[in-house]
Amino acid sequence: MTNLQTLRRLAQNREAARKSRLRKKAYVQQLESSRLKLTQLEQELQRARQQGIFISSTGDQSHSMSGNGALAFDVEYSRWLEEHNKHINELRAAVNSHAGDAELRTIVDSVTAHFDDIFRLKGIAAKADVFHILSGMWKTPAERCFLWIGGFRSSELLKVSSVLLLQSDFWHGALLGFDIQLLASQLEPLTEQQFMGIQNLQQSSQQAEDALSQGMEALQQSLAETLANGSPAPSGPSGNVANYMGQMAMAMGKLGTLEGFLRQADNLRQQTLQQMHRILTTRQSARALLAINDYFSRLRALSSLWLARPRE
Template identity: 70%
Template sequence: VLRRLAQNREAARKSRLRKKAYVQQLENSRIKLTQLEQELKRARQQGMFIASGVSGDQSNLVGGNGALAFDLEYARWLDDHQRLINDVRSAVNSHLPDNELRLLVEAVMSHYDEKFRLKSIAAKSDVFHMLSGMWKSPAERCFMWIGGFRSSELLKILGNHLEPLTDQQLMGICNLQQSSQQAEDALSQGMEALQQSLVDTLSAGFTSSGNVADYMGQMAIAMGKLTTLENFLHQADLLRQQTLQQLHRILTTRQAARALLVISDYMSRLRALSSLWLARPKD
């Protein structure tokens, strides 16, 4: 009995130590995130995003390192987005009149348009970076589809958060989800066809004599096929953008505000989940 008590005490002590270490890791992660945010802000202030030119035309600012440029701009976009969402949340909680709430909702919608514009510019410089999602948290990357969220899944997440809905609204959202799913399936099939086409191109001539001209010819054909990746990303982002816009048109101002809050909260929780996962005890 004494031995069991001693074992229990020792197990409890180790458990407390593990919890203490876990809390410390979380705090260290929080500090690192804060430091990273400060470094990003300093980098933006120093003009790291300006790779060439001084006109302010961002289509000319992604030359040197498009991936880094986009990462910095996305971090800024995320900060601004959180501020806009906080404004919407405060307006909803304080029962701000619809005409004033509408302005805040439209500001968030315009801000989403800005993100799609930044992605389009960055894709011209480094489409692989955009498709890989390295600018997002690990949990967000896990559920990515062609460089972003699935519109159909987003509509499912909104689910019961928009009630009560009229019959006409329910039908509109149902049709929107169906059309989004069909468009996603078509794009996914196109990506699969591209992958198979690349496999066929790159695997051709393995048994040849190693002729340099043939090899370079294969690479040129493969490069030509890779240029369609940017179009796939553009079409996927266009679908995401149009889904948000159509949803906005279907809903009332207050429902649209709630939808934007639900979407933002979901994405925030995915990022928080990533931080917790990375900070978890490894033993």
């Protein structure tokens, strides 16, 4: 190798080493920036906690939030979701170990009661910031694609749970090579009466959803007409302040009904879950709850994959 080639190779090595150091430095800086952001967020949450703006999970329902209601609810929802996952893991373990009906019923009841908690928390949060709850910003992006009046559509979840009750366990077991006769003995297929009950519940839920959707559309139309047909904003002392303020007061009154729509939608979700449990046996209810949880888990996983996708 000539001296020129040696010098060229050394220069290339130095350049490669320099670029490597720059990449490492940028990576370290990115990690440090992420650490600082996390520390800042933890400090903000701690200050919020000290200011007493969090919703008490055990407090009465009339307790109102002060300060940043959206932040308070987001933290409470994260806490609720973490607790929900613990309940679901316990339920899954009980189903997989073929626990008795009494033990399974206790766990199913705890999962159902935990759903009641989130409806209660949403009701409290809506009094502080109904737009935050309706927007679904406390949900992941994929979940927000299916958002309906601040939550899930009961009729859609009934489809998810009933389809999986009819198919998933049997075919999943077959694909894994399980003994089909043994597997069939472990399952409780829906009876014709149960199937019709779920179908009727789904239909009634859909009708209630349609009625609420029509009510929301009518509210939006009425609000738009109120804002469009009112007096212009006063530009000075001679402006029609009284008419303008009257128009805005009317619009505010109409916005006030949003909380009622959210409450009705959550009541529908809550009642649908309760009715579903009345139709199904304990073991079927357990499997339906697991199916519903798996559905939302996949939506959250899809959101994570989407946000982490490579960007050109």
